[in-house]
Amino acid sequence: MLQVDQFMSVSEAQNRLLDLISRINQKQEVVAITRDGVPLAVLLSIEQFGGFMETVEILSDQKSMRALRRSLKQAEKGQWVSHKAVFGRIVSKPSR
Numbered sequence: 069m070l071q072v073d074q075f076m077s078v079s080e081a082q083n084r085l086l087d088l089i090s091r092i093n094q095k096q097e098v099v100a101i102t103r104d105g106v107p108l109a110v111l112l113s114i115e116q117f118g119g120f121m122e123t124v125e126i127l128s129d130q131k132s133m134r135a136l137r138r139s140l141k142q143a144e145k146g147q148w149v150s151h152k153a154v155f156g157r158i159v160s161k162p163s164r
Contacts, residue, residue: 073098077103
């Protein structure tokens, strides 16, 4: 669920926009922009936006959702598939 870290008026956001953008990108904060105390928009990093859009895309894909639900049911029943069964071989980590 989206958590708003700060509420800020439109005029304050305008005055602090460059600092606000920098802080949002560094700390991954979410800022709600308000007018007359009412939230009207949300400012978030492009990375967070991309994550939300990817989630929406997955949730709207019926085939992916069916596969996800099936996998979750199998996991609840303890029906796990080994790495070897999926990929055909076990890949070892390179030694250092």
